[in-house]
Amino acid sequence: MKALVWHGKEDVRIDTVADPKLVDPTDVIVKITATAICGSDLHLYDGFMPGMQSGDILGHEPMGVVVEVGREVTKLKKGDRVVVPFVIACGDCFFCRKKLFAACDRSNPNAKLAEKAMGHSPCGALGYSHLLGGFAGGQAEYLRVPYADVGPLVIESTLTDEQVLFLSDILPTGYMAAENAQIEPGDTVAVWGAGPVGQFSIQCAWMLGAGRVIAIDRVPERLTLAERVGRAEVIDFSKEHVYERLQEMTDGRGPDRCIDAVGCEAHSFGSIDAILDNAKKMMKLGTDRAHVLREVLYCCRKGGTVSIPGVYVGFLDKIPFGAAMNKGLTLKMGQTHAQKYMRPLLEKIEAGQIHPTPIITHRLKLDEGPDAYRTFRDKKEGCIKVVLIP
Known part of the structure; x- marks a missing residue:
């Protein structure tokens, strides 16, 4: 065959x-x-x-x-x-x-x-x-x-x-991502990555009661699809600072639920952590590029939930775990x-x-x-x- x-x-x-x-x-x-x-x-x-x-x-x-x-x-x-x-x-x-x-x-x-x-x-x-x-x-x-x-x-x-x-x-993955986010009626849900899993996470977030869904990506076709089919508001991270824009959109509180649908090959424009990730990967001193996970932990509101359907494969560093602990975040993840x-x-x-x-x-x-x-x-x-x- x-x-x-x-x-x-x-x-x-x-x-x-x-x-x-x-x-x-x-x-x-x-x-x-x-x-x-x-x-x-x-x-x-x-x-x-x-x-x-x-x-x-x-x-x-x-x-x-x-x-x-x-x-x-x-x-x-x-x-x-x-x-x-x-x-x-x-x-x-x-x-x-x-x-x-x-x-x-x-x-x-x-x-x-x-x-x-x-x-x-x-x-x-x-x-x-x-x-x-x-x-x-x-x-x-x-x-x-x-x-x-x-x-x-x-x-x-x-x-x-x-x-x-x-x-x-990818459809069960998107649904479980939304379920793991513990969405309550009316919640603002932010989804990093508007690829296939992100698109289904967006659709499923609405089914589970979200009041507002925000998609974050840089690829025009993905953002358009998230708007047209997913009825999401969108942020192009190549043009806007994600944390600042989310603060503006949520009156300074941050999204209630955040979904990392990107995983270990995250892209970023000019952030120091992403530059270090790329350097360590080139020197074979590291594997995963975890910029999105770090950003998600910063952006999620206090007491919120972070859902991680994105695949990670190795040992991550520079993770702001202090932010996650002190903000009282819940992290749910898995295959x-x-x-x-x-x-x-x-x-x-x-x-x-x-x-x-x-x-x-x-x-x-x-x-x-x-x-x-x-x-x-x-x-x-x-x-x-x-x-x-x-």
Whole structure:
């Protein structure tokens, strides 16, 4: 089969690789009909995420049709049309029983490796490094899905692939980000990053009762989409000082809830902390560029909540933890417990309460994936979200 394969930093190729096979009796094989490039994939592309090996198949936002079924699978059958979550979860461990699927204790075969880096291992994940299991990803023609009775969501309606594809990751991630923000009716919610996760965080913030939503970015197409579809007020951080503008917009109090939908590759214009981050990265003395997280902690009002769906991978420094403590901030973060949210969000799509497709700007063939990675990373051609069709 053909697949998008990682060969090193900024080196993604379309390769011919072996078709996946059933390994465990709880596996299924899915023929991919649509897959997407996620902002988190760029952390792999740019070499931020440890544990990648040349030959790894990328991708964690897939859907398709079940073509093979393991003998112990009871909830899926050949021909089922499914969306596959990026989180691999057993469904029966301590954490899965609490619906904390991204903390599954059994799905990461490289748990000992992850424990050395993090203290405890998160779940396994599709196409996201050997630190999280070394599982082949879904930017391919076929995909092996472990624990298939727990993950894939069967789509029985006539909704298009594009309408449901993002249930695999970024729509549940945006919803959990808004939920973690602990929004109360009428709250002012500020969202850093108007990429795909930020766009869904904006839509979900309204659903959870926000009275006002402010989007912060520098890419014109993203800001326009946040205004047009997300009904958000916007701040272009390349033209305005974010803290000062938010103070003006909130009468000096700061936003009630702040969402960092950027993560470890934050950009900034001229700030000292960002300059130091870039210098340390160039000298291989640091990894994450954490400017947005620092700014969020400064900007959030006293007693407010900071939600962090943006991915961080290493050891951060210069974090104003004193500000967070003395202002009494609540911080909530983590990988998304996707299985918890997929069906309720499918129902919201069916009811017209949330509209996933406007974020799609590029619809391409799988063979065009290597160029699409560069276009998406460099924010060229107005690129917000890429969907690939094998």
